[in-house]
Amino acid sequence: MDLGLKGKGALVTGASSGLGAACALALAAEGAEVVINSRNREKLASCARKILDATGHKVKVVVGDLVNPHDVERIYAESVQALSQSRVDILVSNTGGPVAGYFLDLPADKWEESYHLILKSAVDLTRAVLPAMIEQKWGRLIYITSVAVLQPLDDLLLSNTFRAGLTGFCKTVSNTYARHGITANTVCPGYTATERLKELSASRAKQQGISPEEVLANFAKLTPAGRVGEPEELAALVAFLAGERAAYLTGTAFPVDGGAHKGLF
Numbered sequence: 464m465d466l467g468l469k470g471k472g473a474l475v476t477g478a479s480s481g482l483g484a485a486c487a488l489a490l491a492a493e494g495a496e497v498v499i500n501s502r503n504r505e506k507l508a509s510c511a512r513k514i515l516d517a518t519g520h521k522v523k524v525v526v527g528d529l530v531n532p533h534d535v536e537r538i539y540a541e542s543v544q545a546l547s548q549s550r551v552d553i554l555v556s557n558t559g560g561p562v563a564g565y566f567l568d569l570p571a572d573k574w575e576e577s578y579h580l581i582l583k584s585a586v587d588l589t590r591a592v593l594p595a596m597i598e599q600k601w602g603r604l605i606y607i608t609s610v611a612v613l614q615p616l617d618d619l620l621l622s623n624t625f626r627a628g629l630t631g632f633c634k635t636v637s638n639t640y641a642r643h644g645i646t647a648n649t650v651c652p653g654y655t656a657t658e659r660l661k662e663l664s665a666s667r668a669k670q671q672g673i674s675p676e677e678v679l680a681n682f683a684k685l686t687p688a689g690r691v692g693e694p695e696e697l698a699a700l701v702a703f704l705a706g707e708r709a710a711y712l713t714g715t716a717f718p719v720d721g722g723a724h725k726g727l728f
């Protein structure tokens with residue numbers, strides 16, 4: 464199936480590893496011109512090499528911290544410079560996960576940091592990419608959130624709070640700009656095998672007095688599919704949402720969780 468991504472310019476943030484890296488690879492494999500961002504130049508270079516080996520496509524890298532609004536501005540400006548059509552057609556807004564913890568255990572300054580990381584960076588990037596999307600009457604806004612949006616997890620308070628805000632933002636933007644050929648959706652990962660899941664397993668292992676391996680096994684047990692997901696499984700949906708065939712899919716939160724979220728919607 465040709466997704467119609469050849470020649471489209473994509474910016475994927477938080478993309479040196481895990482879900483972001485898998486999304487960047489999937490988009491490059493479909494022929495999109497891709498810029499990847501994260502804080503660490505070496506990790507980005509290694510990810511770019513892997514994508515080149517797997518797809519034959521060279522991705523551009525832009526180093527920057529999504530917590531810092533000035534970096535976010537620069538990430539957009541450098542991405543536009545790096546893309547041959549000087550515009551971002553597809554924004555995949557992904558970040559690192561906020562620290563886990565129950566309310567009174569979370570240091571107060573983590574609230575502001577997580578607001579910048581999860582919500583503000585996505586809002587600022589959307590503001591930056593939208594005018595060119597409106598002008599060309601085509602655009603794709605895809606925000607990676609979490610199943611915590613559909614079913615909050617008690618020790619992921621920062622995630623529950625700011626990703627819910629991002630979901631409301633995405634829905635509103637989708638309503639306003641759908642008539643301009645722009646779709647906006649969130650993709651909600653369940654337990655997926657990345658560095659973040661290892662961090663979460665370590666933190667839960669401490670709380671529960673069991674080993675991180677046992678926590679991981681419990682994640683798989685909680686999932687009807689009987690296993691945790693692979694980043695490529697989420698990336699396949701992101702590539703589809705980015706493509707021409709997804710033109711009528713907008714304003715929706717798509718779980719990719721092996722059935723872990725137990726609600727009807």
Ligand SMILES: NC(=O)c1ccc[n+]([C@@H]2O[C@H](COP(=O)([O-])OP(=O)(O)OC[C@H]3O[C@@H](n4cnc5c(N)ncnc54)[C@H](OP(=O)(O)O)[C@@H]3O)[C@@H](O)[C@H]2O)c1
Nearest residue numbers: 477479480481482501502503529559560609655657658659
């Ligand atoms: N994996 C799961 O099971 C799961 C489930 C639900 C939700 N999620 C959420 O999905 C998102 C991606 O998760 P993941 O599992 O792929 O995490 P991951 O493996 O830890 O990858 C996070 C990526 O974001 C980058 N990053 C972190 N902080 C950044 C910052 N301040 N500025 C720019 N880049 C930054 C990291 O690279 P650098 O270190 O190079 O900056 C890395 O490339 C996270 O928000 C996570 O909470 C994950």
